[in-house]
Amino acid sequence: MIIHVENPALEIHNLTVSYHRKPVLWDIDLTVPQGTLAGIIGPNGAGKSTLIKSVMGLLPADSGYAQMFGEPLDRVRRRVSYVPQRESVDWDFPASALDVALMGRYARLGLFRRPRAADREMAMDCLKKVGMDGFAARQISQLSGGQQQRVFLARALAQDADLYLMDEPFAGIDAATEAAVIQLLTEMKQAGKTVIVVHHDLQSAADYFDWIVLLNMRLVASGPTDQIFTQELLERAYGGRLNVLSQVGELLQKQQFPARERKG
Amino acid sequence: MDAFWIILTGSLVAISCGTLGCYLVLRKMAMVGDAISHAVLPGIVLAFLFSGSRDPFTMLLGAGAVGLLSTFLIETIHRRGQLQEDASIGVVFTFLFAVGVILISMYAGQVDLDQDCVLYGEIAYVPLDLLYTKSGASLGPRTVWILGGVLLAVIALVSFAYKELAATTFDSQFAAAIGISTTLWHYALMGAVSLTTVASFESVGAVLVVAFLVIPPATAFLLTDKLPVMLGLSAVVGILSAAGGYALAVAIDGSIAGAMAVVGGAEFALALLFSPRYGIPARIKRKTHEELPSVS
Numbered sequence: 258m259i260i261h262v263e264n265p266a267l268e269i270h271n272l273t274v275s276y277h278r279k280p281v282l283w284d285i286d287l288t289v290p291q292g293t294l295a296g297i298i299g300p301n302g303a304g305k306s307t308l309i310k311s312v313m314g315l316l317p318a319d320s321g322y323a324q325m326f327g328e329p330l331d332r333v334r335r336r337v338s339y340v341p342q343r344e345s346v347d348w349d350f351p352a353s354a355l356d357v358a359l360m361g362r363y364a365r366l367g368l369f370r371r372p373r374a375a376d377r378e379m380a381m382d383c384l385k386k387v388g389m390d391g392f393a394a395r396q397i398s399q400l401s402g403g404q405q406q407r408v409f410l411a412r413a414l415a416q417d418a419d420l421y422l423m424d425e426p427f428a429g430i431d432a433a434t435e436a437a438v439i440q441l442l443t444e445m446k447q448a449g450k451t452v453i454v455v456h457h458d459l460q461s462a463a464d465y466f467d468w469i470v471l472l473n474m475r476l477v478a479s480g481p482t483d484q485i486f487t488q489e490l491l492e493r494a495y496g497g498r499l500n501v502l503s504q505v506g507e508l509l510q511k512q513q514f515p516a517r518e519r520k521g
Numbered sequence: 522m523d524a525f526w527i528i529l530t531g532s533l534v535a536i537s538c539g540t541l542g543c544y545l546v547l548r549k550m551a552m553v554g555d556a557i558s559h560a561v562l563p564g565i566v567l568a569f570l571f572s573g574s575r576d577p578f579t580m581l582l583g584a585g586a587v588g589l590l591s592t593f594l595i596e597t598i599h600r601r602g603q604l605q606e607d608a609s610i611g612v613v614f615t616f617l618f619a620v621g622v623i624l625i626s627m628y629a630g631q632v633d634l635d636q637d638c639v640l641y642g643e644i645a646y647v648p649l650d651l652l653y654t655k656s657g658a659s660l661g662p663r664t665v666w667i668l669g670g671v672l673l674a675v676i677a678l679v680s681f682a683y684k685e686l687a688a689t690t691f692d693s694q695f696a697a698a699i700g701i702s703t704t705l706w707h708y709a710l711m712g713a714v715s716l717t718t719v720a721s722f723e724s725v726g727a728v729l730v731v732a733f734l735v736i737p738p739a740t741a742f743l744l745t746d747k748l749p750v751m752l753g754l755s756a757v758v759g760i761l762s763a764a765g766g767y768a769l770a771v772a773i774d775g776s777i778a779g780a781m782a783v784v785g786g787a788e789f790a791l792a793l794l795f796s797p798r799y800g801i802p803a804r805i806k807r808k809t810h811e812e813l814p815s816v817s
């Protein structure tokens with residue numbers, strides 16, 4: 258089931274992506290509406306990271322294209338923020354949490370321009386929003402995994418974008434931090450931003466997201482959570498793996514009841 | 522006066538190489554300088570064969586071009602061939618160096634070049650090759666002018682493109698996502714490394730160049746966790762090696778370049794022992810901290 262919308266924040270059209278001529282994403286065609294908190298969900302190796310890397314122009318597409326706000330990326334780059342997986346960088350780099358958050362401002366500065374005091378303030382504010390202002394001066398290798406993840410979030414916030422693409426922002430963070438981050442993302446959504454998150458945990462997905470993209474090399478489904486989160490579609494995405502399926506059963510039971518009230 | 526020129530030359534090389542070396546170390550490409558300094562040999566020979574002169578600018582041009590070519594080959598083999606970066610560095614530089622050796626042996630009759638003079642420039646001879654004005658006043662050694670120009674170019678690159686280099690070094694995917702060209706800055710950095718390496722080893726020899734590309738940045742990395750401080754400390758460590766190395770060479774009446782590299786190595790060892798994060802004092806401190814809450 259693939260539901261399309263008018264005026265999407267993100268539109269992907271017939272996108273095929275390969276590594277070494279071996280396609281890992283086939284013919285993806287979807288839209289994500291503006292002002293949603295959307296989850297990209299699928300098993301390991303489903304191509305979730307590949308999808309957002311290709312959307313961000315970091316991997317070439319064999320065919321097809323992606324547009325944001327009806328324009329190619331190059332024309333709306335400032336409105337789009339990408340948060341890579343935490344493991345993709347070397348945290349021994351000599352920089353403080355504030356230095357990294359400040360890099361979010363680089364997107365707004367032209368070539369050779371240096372950040373100003375206002376940029377520093379903004380970066381500091383963003384650290385505060387993710388609860389990391391107390392660690393601003395700390396070298397990034399001396400932060401815990403969850404704290405590093407929050408620094409990445411602060412960097413994204415400092416970009417002040419309209420569309421956020423985040424690769425597993427909840428990997429390796431504790432429940433309390435996850436709740437705080439979800440609240441932050443919900444606030445961003447309420448402010449009209451679109452947040453698209455690669456997510457692993459089926460248990461929480463239905464609660465967190467109001468739009469879900471189910472992916473397993475091909476697009477299984479894309480649409481509002483209540484229409485997508487069905488046994489049949491989840492089975493198709495996860496290929497009928499037993500343990501996952503029993504989880505799904507539980508989840509669907511849970512779904513009979515009104516979704517947990519969200520804080521905020 | 523000779524001592525002054527030699528220490529100044531050593532310091533100029535140390536600052537240029539150390540500054541670029543900071544980025545190479547952080548990009549895990551520390552040995553690329555070693556590779557380039559060998560790979561440019563065929564460039565030097567070809568430049569000589571075509572121009573028939575040993576004019577330093579022709580040589581620089583030939584070497585610089587091959588330096589960039591080797592950077593390009595390393596990248597291409599690494600990306601397309603799926604070979605680890607260090608292995609592709611090894612493949613490319615041994616291949617190009619071998620081509621250079623063959624060229625020299627083939628044209629031995631015509632070429633007034635040998636591996637020694639190309640690879641082991643001698644810092645002790647720096648004060649012998651002076652520049653003069655038309656009226657005959659001495660302007661100091663030619664090398665100092667060339668290396669001074671190189672240093673200015675390096676400082677210009679690193680200060681104008683500070684945020685571009687920092688962003689592409691720390692998180693190249695993020696940098697690309699916000700529209701900073703990772704390819705452009707990679708080649709800008711490697712171009713600067715080629716130029717610096719070639720200009721420097723013509724005057725001070727390959728060993729000292731490779732030493733200055735790696736040792737001061739590695740030492741500075743141990744001592745700080747801020748990139749601007751790392752760049753500054755690396756320069757300080759480099760200048761101390763140049764001055765200390767000269768003093769050591771005079772004292773033991775030995776090779777100046779060798780002594781400078783050795784003093785650099787000694788500074789690194791000290792930093793390793795006493796670094797605030799990884800050194801012995803830090804370890805003792807950590808240990809006593811860890812022992813307080815007895816978990817086991």
Ligand SMILES: Nc1ncnc2c1ncn2[C@@H]1O[C@H](COP(=O)(O)OP(=O)(O)OP(=O)(O)O)[C@@H](O)[C@H]1O
Nearest residue numbers: 276277281299300301302303304305306307308457
């Ligand atoms: N650099 C690469 N070279 C070759 N194949 C790759 C590369 N990166 C990913 N792949 C392959 O592409 C497929 C999709 O990978 P991708 O990283 O997009 O999956 P994912 O959905 O993000 O998985 P995970 O949940 O484990 O993060 C996998 O089969 C993987 O083996």
Ligand SMILES: [Mg+2]
Nearest residue numbers: 305306307424
């Ligand atoms: Mg992934």
